[in-house]
Amino acid sequence: MAEKAEELVAESEDLIYVVDEIIKHGDYVLSQNPEMLPVLKEAGVVDSGGEGLMTVVKGAYDALQGKEIDYTLEGVAKTGSGANLDDIEVEEADIKFGYCTEFIINLDNPLDEAEEDKFKEFLHSIGDSIVMVADDEIVKVHVHTNQPGEAFTKALTYGSLSRMKVDNMREEHHERLIQNAEKRAKEQAEAEKKAEAKKDEPRKENGFIAVSVGEGLDEVFKSLEIDAIISGGQTMNPSTEDILNAVDKVNADNIFILPNNTNIILAAQQAEILLEDKKLIVIPSKTIPQGIAAMLGFIPGESPEDNKESMIESMSGVATGEITYAVRDTVIDDHEIKEGNIMGIGDDGILAVGEDLEATTIEMIENMVDEDSGMISVYYGEDVKEEDANKLVEKLEEKFPDVEVECYMGGQPVYYYITSVE
Incomplete structure (x- = not known):
C-alpha cells in the first residue's frame, strides 16, 4: 500500500482520489491474502491485521469526505476463558476432500513429461493439495x-x-478438536490453581508473558x-481481554509481554493503556525467534526502560524463516508458486520455493546465513518427525561447519x- 501511495501521489494532488485508489488497491491485496498462507485459506479468512488496517483507512476516508460515522459494533463474539468442556460444540471442518492419500509408484517405465502432466491433471480432477x-x-x-x-487404480497403470x-x-x-478442548480445559484449571497459589506469594519486581x-x-x-x-497463532490471535487476563495472573509490578506476531502487537499495546495497578511493557516481537x-x-x-531497549536490540539481530506449503498456484515476490509447493518465508518475503521439504528449508536458510x-x-512442527528434523540438522552442520546448529x-x-539465524 505504501508503494502504491507513492505512485499515486506522484500522479495526482487530489487527496480524495489518491485515498480512494489506495483503498481499492488495499482491498485487492487483502482478497489475495489467503492464497499466500494455507492456514488462512483453510480457515476461510484474511489476515486480521490487514483487514484492521483497511478498516482504519476507510474510516479516515469517510472522515475526510465529511461523512457521518456509524460507531455501532457489528456482532463482536467473545470467547470467554471460563468455558466448560461440556459447553464446547465440536463442529466438523469444511473439508472438501476428506482423505489424505499418499503412495509411491514403482514405475514399469520412466514417465515422460506428457505422461507426468496427464497423471497430475487426473489427480487435480479428483482432489487438491497435490504434491508429485x-x-x-x-x-x-x-x-x-x-x-x-x-x-490407486490410475497409479497402477x-x-x-x-x-x-x-x-x-x-x-x-474431529478428534483433534476434542483433544484441544480437553487440553485447554485442563490447562485453564491448572492455570487458575497456580494463579490462586501465587496470590499468596510476595509480589516480585518483573514478570513475563509470551504468546506461543x-x-x-x-x-x-x-x-x-x-x-x-497465551495460546495464539495465525487464526487464533488473542484479544486485549485475553492479555489482561494473563496479566492478572502474574504477580509483578512490571510485566514484559512478547506478542511474537505482528497481528497481536496492537492488542498488547491496548492492554498497556488499560492497566492501572501494574506496568505492562510491550516488546514488539513479530516472530517466535524474536521473542x-x-x-x-x-x-x-536494570530498569524496565533500559531492559526494553536491551530486549529490542537483542531481537533485532535475529532473522526468522518459516516453512509452509502453498494451497494453490500464485506469484509472490516474483516467485512462481504451484499448488503444493513448499515455501520458505523470511522477514521480508519469500526466500525459497520447491517441491522437497528438506531441500527448500536448506535453500531458505542459505539465503539467511551470512559471514557474521x-x-x-x-x-520443527507437529507434522515433522524427529528423525527427519535430525537429518536436516546434520545436513545444515555439513553445509555450515562454522555455524552452531540447534534443534528443538x-x-x-x-x-x-520455524528457523532463526543470528
Whole structure:
C-alpha cells in the first residue's frame, strides 16, 4: 500500500482520489491474502491485521469526505476463558476432500513429461493439495481426495504401488478438536490453581508473558522463566481481554509481554493503556525467534526502560524463516508458486520455493546465513518427525561447519519448520 501511495501521489494532488485508489488497491491485496498462507485459506479468512488496517483507512476516508460515522459494533463474539468442556460444540471442518492419500509408484517405465502432466491433471480432477515428485524409477504422490481408490487404480497403470497410506482428515480434525478442548480445559484449571497459589506469594519486581503456539515452543519459553503463556497463532490471535487476563495472573509490578506476531502487537499495546495497578511493557516481537532472543536480552537489576531497549536490540539481530506449503498456484515476490509447493518465508518475503521439504528449508536458510552468522536454531512442527528434523540438522552442520546448529521440538501447526539465524 505504501508503494502504491507513492505512485499515486506522484500522479495526482487530489487527496480524495489518491485515498480512494489506495483503498481499492488495499482491498485487492487483502482478497489475495489467503492464497499466500494455507492456514488462512483453510480457515476461510484474511489476515486480521490487514483487514484492521483497511478498516482504519476507510474510516479516515469517510472522515475526510465529511461523512457521518456509524460507531455501532457489528456482532463482536467473545470467547470467554471460563468455558466448560461440556459447553464446547465440536463442529466438523469444511473439508472438501476428506482423505489424505499418499503412495509411491514403482514405475514399469520412466514417465515422460506428457505422461507426468496427464497423471497430475487426473489427480487435480479428483482432489487438491497435490504434491508429485518423479524420477526414472519412482513417483511419490500426495493428494487430498474423496476417491483414494481411484488414485490407486490410475497409479497402477504406471507400475506397482508401495507405502500406501490413507488418513481420514475429517475424523482426525474431529478428534483433534476434542483433544484441544480437553487440553485447554485442563490447562485453564491448572492455570487458575497456580494463579490462586501465587496470590499468596510476595509480589516480585518483573514478570513475563509470551504468546506461543505448540507444546515445544511453550516449554522453550518456560525454560526462559516466562510466567504466563497465551495460546495464539495465525487464526487464533488473542484479544486485549485475553492479555489482561494473563496479566492478572502474574504477580509483578512490571510485566514484559512478547506478542511474537505482528497481528497481536496492537492488542498488547491496548492492554498497556488499560492497566492501572501494574506496568505492562510491550516488546514488539513479530516472530517466535524474536521473542526468544528478546528474553535472552533481559538484564536483571536494570530498569524496565533500559531492559526494553536491551530486549529490542537483542531481537533485532535475529532473522526468522518459516516453512509452509502453498494451497494453490500464485506469484509472490516474483516467485512462481504451484499448488503444493513448499515455501520458505523470511522477514521480508519469500526466500525459497520447491517441491522437497528438506531441500527448500536448506535453500531458505542459505539465503539467511551470512559471514557474521554464528547460530542456526530449528524448531520443527507437529507434522515433522524427529528423525527427519535430525537429518536436516546434520545436513545444515555439513553445509555450515562454522555455524552452531540447534534443534528443538516446537510442535507448532501450519509451519513445518520455524528457523532463526543470528
